[in-house]
Amino acid sequence: DGGITQSPKYLFRKEGQNVTLSCEQNLNHDAMYWYRQDPGQGLRLIYYSQIVNDFQKGDIAEGYSVSREKKESFPLTVTSAQKNPTAFYLCASSTQGANGELFFGEGSRLTVL
Amino acid sequence: AQRVTQPEKLLSVFKGAPVELKCNYSYSGSPELFWYVQYSRQRLQLLLRHISRESIKGFTADLNKGETSFHLKKPFAQEEDSAMYYCALSGISGYSTLTFGKGTMLLVSP
Numbered sequence: 001d002g003g004i005t006q007s008p009k010y011l012f013r014k015e016g017q018n019v020t021l022s023c024e025q026n027l028n029h030d031a032m033y034w035y036r037q038d039p040g041q042g043l044r045l046i047y048y049s050q051i052v053n054d055f056q057k058g059d060i061a062e063g064y065s066v067s068r069e070k071k072e073s074f075p076l077t078v079t080s081a082q083k084n085p086t087a088f089y090l091c092a093s094s095t096q097g098a099n100g101e102l103f104f105g106e107g108s109r110l111t112v113l
Numbered sequence: 114a115q116r117v118t119q120p121e122k123l124l125s126v127f128k129g130a131p132v133e134l135k136c137n138y139s140y141s142g143s144p145e146l147f148w149y150v151q152y153s154r155q156r157l158q159l160l161l162r163h164i165s166r167e168s169i170k171g172f173t174a175d176l177n178k179g180e181t182s183f184h185l186k187k188p189f190a191q192e193e194d195s196a197m198y199y200c201a202l203s204g205i206s207g208y209s210t211l212t213f214g215k216g217t218m219l220l221v222s223p
Contacts, residue, residue: 106156
């Protein structure tokens with residue numbers, strides 16, 4: 001079953017804790033992305049990676065970190081430095097020269113208590 | 114800076130009525146524009162892209178560079194069209210670093 005898998009679907013954390021969201025794809029896509037989705041805000045790009053061992057900051061990277069050690073995996077860490085981490089996080093992937101077609105995961109909802 | 118504006122948070126129409134979801138953009142280069150859709154309990158997915166000039170599920174969208182718009186249209190709305198629609202603009206860095214609008218919720222009533 002091909003696609004993008006995000007885990008966990010729901011996550012709760014206490015203030016001051018780091019948390020890592022998993023994103024795995026078996027589509028053999030080169031590029032992977034993390035977006036944050038807030039009500040009334042649309043999707044905002046956090047980080048993206050075009051190739052293994054390389055990644056770039058998006059529009060709202062502060063308080064987040066990523067790694068891309070394998071083509072299939074692009075985990076996102078929400079650090080304690082992120083001032084408003086409660087949100088819905090979407091991971092996506094695309095082929096090289098995809099002309100805008102992103103394949104999205106089902107998302108992870110993080111709630112900070 | 115590039116920006117995508119969707120002025121309507123919610124658009125409510127009756128089945129069979131025409132639909133137009135508005136999208137305006139700000140971009141200094143040659144834009145690539147897209148519409149994404151998220152149906153209830155489904156993943157966000159690409160609906161159509163302007164370079165394809167295609168009609169998907171009866172929806173069309175024409176890029177108007179003079180008005181910097183990319184409105185999504187359908188002549189006769191169906192209940193199954195109810196969803197969240199996002200307009201998106203491709204970034205200058207290549208690949209698909211899209212800038213999304215805030216989205217418009219389309220509700221089609223019977």
